[in-house]
Amino acid sequence: xxxxxxxxxxxxxxxxxxxxxxxxxxxxxxxxxxxxxxxxxxxxxxxxxxxxxxxxxxxxxxxxxxxxxxxxxxxxxxxxxxxxxxxxxxxxxxxxxxxxxxxxxxxxxxxxxxxxxxxxxxxxxxxxxxxxxxxxxxxxxxxxxxxxxxxxxxxxxxxx
Amino acid sequence: xxxxxxxxxxxxxxxxxxxxxxxxxxxxxxxxxxxxxxxxxxxxxxxxxxxxxxxxxxxxxxxxxxxxxxxxxxxxxxxxxxxxxxxxxxxxxxxxxxxxxxxxxxxxxxxxxxxxxxxxxxxxxxxxxxxxxxxxxxxxxxxxxxxxxxxxxxxxxxxxxxxxxxxxxxxxxxxxxxxxxxxxxxxxxxxxxxxxxxxxxxxxxxxxxxxxxxxxxxxxxxxxxxxxxxxxxxxxxxxxxxxxxxxxxxxxxxxxxxxxxxxxxxxxxxxxxxxxxxxxxxxxxxxxxxxxxxxxxxxxxxxxxxxxxxxxxxxxxxxxxxxxxxxxxxxxxxxxxxxxxxxxxxxxxxxxxxxxxxxxxxxxxxxxxxxxxxxxxxxxxxxxxxxxxxxxxxxxxxxxxxxxxxxxxxxxxxxxxxxxxxxxxxxxxxxxxxxxxxxxxxxxxxxxxxxxxxxxxxxxxxxxxxxxxxxxxxxxxxxxxxxxxxxxxxxxxxxxxxxxxxxxxxxxxxxxxxxxxxxxxxxxxxxxxxxxxxxxxxxxxxxxxxxxxxxxxxxxxxxxxxxxxxxxxxxxxxxxxxxxxxxxxxxxxxxxxxxxxxxxxxxxxxxxxxxxxxxxxxxxxxxxxxxxxxxxxxxxxxxxxxxxxxxxxxxxxxxxxxxxxxxxxxxxxxxxxxxxxxxxxxxxxxxxxxxxxxxxxxxxxxxxxxxxxxxxxxxxxxxx
Numbered sequence: 001x002x003x004x005x006x007x008x009x010x011x012x013x014x015x016x017x018x019x020x021x022x023x024x025x026x027x028x029x030x031x032x033x034x035x036x037x038x039x040x041x042x043x044x045x046x047x048x049x050x051x052x053x054x055x056x057x058x059x060x061x062x063x064x065x066x067x068x069x070x071x072x073x074x075x076x077x078x079x080x081x082x083x084x085x086x087x088x089x090x091x092x093x094x095x096x097x098x099x100x101x102x103x104x105x106x107x108x109x110x111x112x113x114x115x116x117x118x119x120x121x122x123x124x125x126x127x128x129x130x131x132x133x134x135x136x137x138x139x140x141x142x143x144x145x146x147x148x149x150x151x152x153x154x155x156x157x158x159x160x
Numbered sequence: 161x162x163x164x165x166x167x168x169x170x171x172x173x174x175x176x177x178x179x180x181x182x183x184x185x186x187x188x189x190x191x192x193x194x195x196x197x198x199x200x201x202x203x204x205x206x207x208x209x210x211x212x213x214x215x216x217x218x219x220x221x222x223x224x225x226x227x228x229x230x231x232x233x234x235x236x237x238x239x240x241x242x243x244x245x246x247x248x249x250x251x252x253x254x255x256x257x258x259x260x261x262x263x264x265x266x267x268x269x270x271x272x273x274x275x276x277x278x279x280x281x282x283x284x285x286x287x288x289x290x291x292x293x294x295x296x297x298x299x300x301x302x303x304x305x306x307x308x309x310x311x312x313x314x315x316x317x318x319x320x321x322x323x324x325x326x327x328x329x330x331x332x333x334x335x336x337x338x339x340x341x342x343x344x345x346x347x348x349x350x351x352x353x354x355x356x357x358x359x360x361x362x363x364x365x366x367x368x369x370x371x372x373x374x375x376x377x378x379x380x381x382x383x384x385x386x387x388x389x390x391x392x393x394x395x396x397x398x399x400x401x402x403x404x405x406x407x408x409x410x411x412x413x414x415x416x417x418x419x420x421x422x423x424x425x426x427x428x429x430x431x432x433x434x435x436x437x438x439x440x441x442x443x444x445x446x447x448x449x450x451x452x453x454x455x456x457x458x459x460x461x462x463x464x465x466x467x468x469x470x471x472x473x474x475x476x477x478x479x480x481x482x483x484x485x486x487x488x489x490x491x492x493x494x495x496x497x498x499x500x501x502x503x504x505x506x507x508x509x510x511x512x513x514x515x516x517x518x519x520x521x522x523x524x525x526x527x528x529x530x531x532x533x534x535x536x537x538x539x540x541x542x543x544x545x546x547x548x549x550x551x552x553x554x555x556x557x558x559x560x561x562x563x564x565x566x567x568x569x570x571x572x573x574x575x576x577x578x579x580x581x582x583x584x585x586x587x588x589x590x591x592x593x594x595x596x597x598x599x600x601x602x603x604x605x606x607x608x609x610x611x612x613x614x615x616x617x618x619x620x621x622x623x624x625x626x627x628x629x630x631x632x633x634x635x636x637x638x639x640x641x642x643x644x645x646x647x648x649x650x651x652x653x654x655x656x657x658x659x660x661x662x663x664x665x666x667x668x669x670x671x672x673x674x675x676x677x678x679x680x681x682x683x684x685x686x687x688x689x690x691x692x693x694x695x696x697x698x699x700x701x702x703x704x705x706x707x708x709x710x711x712x713x714x715x716x717x718x719x720x721x722x723x724x725x726x727x728x729x730x731x732x733x734x735x736x737x738x739x740x741x742x743x744x745x746x747x748x749x750x751x752x753x754x755x756x757x758x759x760x761x762x763x764x765x766x767x768x769x770x771x772x773x774x775x776x777x778x779x780x781x782x783x784x785x786x787x788x789x790x791x792x793x794x795x796x797x798x799x800x801x802x803x804x805x806x807x808x809x810x811x812x813x814x815x816x817x818x819x820x821x822x823x824x825x826x827x828x829x830x831x832x833x834x835x836x837x838x839x840x841x842x843x844x845x846x847x848x849x850x851x852x853x854x855x856x857x858x859x860x861x862x863x864x865x866x867x868x869x870x871x872x873x874x875x876x877x878x879x880x
Contacts, residue, residue: 026442030398035390036383038561040512041593045811048512076383089381096373096781100244101380102512102561108381130819134811136512136562137244138788140822142781 007068010034010078020066024058025049027065028075036076036105040134047133050106051075057113076105079112087153088112088146097146099137107133111147120151225277226255226298228306232326232341234259234266238295239279239536240287241271242376243560243567245841246778247287249374253774254292257360257367258299260323261340268375271535271557281534281568283667285740285839288774292837293359300357309343362772362833369831371777376559386558388516388531389590396518396586397426398441399579400448402434403595407663407804408458418450427451428582435579437587445592460803462662467605468503471650474660475607475628478647482636490622490643494613496690502610502679503866504630504849506799507603507668507792508808510816513561514596517573520586524548528555530573533563538570542577565667566600594809601666602799604652606630608679618691620702627676629661634673634846637680638738640704662804669786670842673739674793674849678867681735681850685726685857694723695734695854707743707769707832712736714828715745715767726858731762733855735847741838744768746787746847748823750855754878757871759795759856761821766844767828771837776829783827783844790848791817798868 005016009032018027028034028051037060040048044062051060052074079086088111091097098104107130114121114129121129126147135143225237236255242248252266269275271282279291303323310328311318314336321328329337362369379385404411411434416427419436425447426437434451438444462470491497517530519542526546532538535555543550560567576589591599611624622643627635631652637644652671668674688698696716703709712734715721721732731750737743749763764787773779796815800807808814849867857863862877 022440022442026440029390030440033392034383035386035392038387038513039389039590040514041811043593043810043812046512076381080382085381092381093373093377096377096777098244098377098380099246099781099785100511100513100562101376101385101559102387104380105383127819127822134512134816134818136510136564136789136816138785138817139781140788140817140819141784141825144819144822 003066005066005069007070008072010074016065018065021064023061024051024063024065024068024073025060028060034075034077038102038105040102045134046103047110048103048106050109050133052109052113055113055116057110074109076108079108086112088115088150091146091150091153092143095142095146095149097139097142099139103133103135103139107135107143111143111150115147115151115154119154121147123148226259226295226302228302228340228344230341230344232265232339232344234261234340236266236268236295237272237276238268238270238291239273239276240282240291241533241535241557241560243282243533243563245287245782246374246775247282248376249372250288250775250778251292251295252375253367253372254288254296255299257365258296259303261326263367263372265326271555273535273539273553273555278536281537282563283533283565283568285742285842287839287841288837289740289839292774296359297356300359304357306340306343310338313338313343362831365772368774369772369776372775374778380559387513387561388518388529388558389513389588391518391529391558391588393518393520393586396520396588397437397439397583398444399428399435399437399576399587399589400441400444400592401575401589401595402436402448402451402453403598404455405805406455406457407806408460409455409804411453412456413454415452416450418452419447422447422450426583428579430578430582433575433578435575435589437579437583441588441590458804460662462804463802464505464605464798464800467506467662468607471605471607471629471660475649478626478649480645481632481648482644482646484641484645485622485643487622487624487643487645490641491613493615493621493643495616496687497611497613498683498686498690499611500609500683500686501865502608502675502682504606504608504675504678504793505867506605506665506801507797508597508600508799508814509562509564509566509668510597510600510797510811510814511562511564511566514591514593515567515572515599516588516590517570517576518586518588519573519576519580521546521577521580521584524552526553526577528553528573528577529558530555530570531558531560531567532570532573533560533565533567534570537568538573541570541574545574545577546581564669565671568667569601571599593811597799597809597814598806601664603668603671603674603793604629604661604665606652606675608675610679610683612683612687614687614691618688618693618698618701620687625680627672627679630675631672633671634676634680634737634739638705638708638736639684639699639702641702662801663806669789670739670846673737673842673846674790677735677737677846678849678853681737681847682853682863682865685734685850685854686863689726689857692725694725696721697723699734699736707835708736708738708745711743711767711769711830712745714830715747715765718767718826718828719747719763719765721747726854727861728858731855731859733851733853733858735850735854737843737847739843739846741836742768742770742840742843743832744843744847746844746851748851748855750852750859752856752859752874754860754875754880757874757878757880759852759869759874761791761795761823761852761855763824763826764851765826765828766847767830768840768844769830769832770840770843771835772831772833773829773840774837779829779840780827782840784825786842786844787825787848788817788822790845791821791823791852793868794849794852795821795868796870798870
């Protein structure tokens with residue numbers, strides 16, 4: 001059950017003595033206090049708890065923490081570098097791509113992985129890429145606009 | 161039209177709690193000038209008579225405060241909360257406008273029950289519409305007090321002084337000046353003006369009516385924004401609550417031995433409340449799953465199919481809320497008569513944040529962090545369950561992950577309070593998604609019966625409207641109809657105790673109005689189609705309200721509507737509404753796949769007139785959100801149940817709108833400076849059921865008399 005697990009979390013190597021079956025979501029939220037990653041459906045239907053593992057979007061409520069061993073995890077708290085917002089974050093602010101904000105962390109990280117794969121996405125690419133992320137407030141059209149804007153801003157930017 | 165029609169809808173919750181004593185507040189507020197005012201008649205006298213009736217039911221102690229600090233920054237205190245609709249962005253604009261300070265210099269504290277004036281809750285489009293005028297009056301009075309103070313300090317008559325950007329200067333010699341900060345320095349003054357100053361006219365606005373960026377965006381893109389579940393206290397425990405299989409189920413036998421064996425898990429049974437607590441929420445949840453419970457289930461044959469028959473049977477006697485002319489006389493004038501029934505199912509709030517609360521008890525003091533739309537109600541509920549005076553309870557408001565009316569009660573907070581008292585540690589209760597669906601106060605299933613008639617020329621001559629269980633709001637039609645009657649049977653609130661519903665029901669974004677607008681605007685189209693008249697033209701012919709005609713025309717212009725009687729096969733729909741003083745018209749274009757029954761909403765235009773849009777950017781964001789959210793109750797959202805068991809417990813079967821549903825959305829904002837400023841968080845959702853139903857009819861020639869218009873219902877209606 002419990003055992004040492006080591007991974008990179010927002011750029012820092014961390015060691016953890018933990019039951020490896022515990023969902024990553026709760027390890028992040030309670031053991032590390034990284035509460036930017038939210039719980040919403042708990043069964044992998046909504047995308048709210050999305051984090052990046054080796055740049056791939058993962059629903060952390062469904063992900064046993066032992067699987068993260070040796071991997072690179074990025075949460076919303078780790079997206080800004082040296083106090084500078086990522087262009088996707090800037091675009092979300094510019095287009096007011098949120099209301100209650102509860103889905104925002106997952107939306108931004110999902111968009112990050114989408115733009116990593118498709119730096120110049122079509123409208124349909126964005127719709128398909130984001131379709132599993134739920135938003136109850138109806139900020140969808142602003143989120144699409146923000147992702148389009150971020151794609152333009154990131155073009156030619158240093159790859160991260 | 162009768163006077164009844166113009167009554168404001170019932171305020172959800174009438175409560176008269178205590179406000180913070182002024183001296184107590186002064187102690188808390190520390191240095192600076194504090195302006196107090198009371199929201200008396202003078203605030204509401206600025207609204208036309210039609211909004212004054214019924215206002216007597218508002219709490220008389222509805223106050224608001226602001227504080228001017230020694231550093232010149234202004235702190236706004238409001239009992240409202242931020243659930244995503246931009247309250248924390250729009251209220252500072254209203255204060256800045258009247259106080260004459262830059263809006264950037266205004267800080268805001270929301271919903272803190274020790275610091276903020278009593279507020280019954282953030283709902284009903286009240287923040288701008290009702291709290292707004294009170295806040296503006298406070299700011300205007302503060303400005304006058306500051307001018308008086310400046311007059312004394314500068315030894316100049318007040319009428320020679322002018323306030324701008326937090327500075328008061330001599331008009332004749334602008335170099336002679338004093339800042340608000342200087343006036344506030346080291347002083348503690350409670351002072352009221354002799355006369356209540358009047359508020360600015362829209363033409364004088366410098367801050368209000370201009371778009372401004374939302375204040376919470378940066379915290380929300382970085383994960384810094386704290387919600388109730390994000391608060392951490394030393395020694396806190398996370399509780400997971402045992403959920404019965406059905407409403408009304410009683411525990412017969414309970415075996416928690418397996419759960420108790422899990423290291424660190426603590427099982428608590430306190431009457432009907434069974435919980436597992438642990439220092440890790442996921443471990444608490446895993447332990448809870450090991451509890452074996454046997455229940456006695458309440459007998460019930462109800463389900464989501466036979467519920468309408470049942471509701472019709474048990475509906476209480478009606479009360480007419482609007483009446484004019486004589487229905488019998490009207491019927492004699494009719495060349496064609498119509499009779500239809502409209503059904504609407506139960507709908508969940510399904511906010512992404514589940515109900516969450518953290519309660520800490522220290523001696524006789526209690527601190528609460530909760531996801532609630534009504535912090536002052538939470539305070540009362542916690543005081544009651546702990547049997548302590550309400551002033552010992554302090555509710556602090558984090559961000560709320562949306563409410564839509566679903567977070568006005570505080571059951572999770574009461575659970576956390578009970579558990580915190582029992583275990584002697586701070587306790588967080590965060591409902592699981594299944595808990596959230598199960599315990600939700602759903603928008604009630606409802607039935608509307610309409611009989612009507614039109615003359616040969618297409619004038620509506622009578623309108624006999626009866627609504628069961630949706631309530632009064634938006635039930636009253638606004639067309640020019642000589643003989644009409646609107647009867648309301650049963651309200652949208654209450655639940656099992658007072659109604660025929662198998663579970664609790666309550667306010668859901670624009671309570672009642674979604675059902676009433678769906679029925680009314682569908683039925684208008686039924687008549688227009690029979691008359692062979694274009695549905696926009698038919699509305700124009702039957703409207704005399706110039707403001708409504710203007711907003712309808714604005715929508716038609718933006719949409720590019722051209723006249724054609726339905727079904728035109730273009731898939732165009734229209735719907736109008738008046739929601740608590742906000743006028744709107746929505747148009748949509750749909751495509752219907754007859755094989756699959758799928759409805760694609762391709763384009764939606766909403767034109768909205770809220771008097772003045774205080775923050776036009778925020779208003780547009782709310783309209784867009786309402787349109788997108790409204791697609792859900794129009795097309796898929798419906799709670800399935802069997803007996804008193806809720807069958808939809810997650811987003812696999814309960815389908816929310818997604819990116820792939822997104823229509824092209826266009827908004828038009830029109831001002832009506834002569835009317836009171838109205839709210840924008842709810843109106844644009846109420847036309848979505850009707851506009852899509854009308855567009856589906858226009859596309860197919862088939863009308864759906866029940867929401868949601870699921871694929872199965874569309875296919876069945878089309879005979880596929």
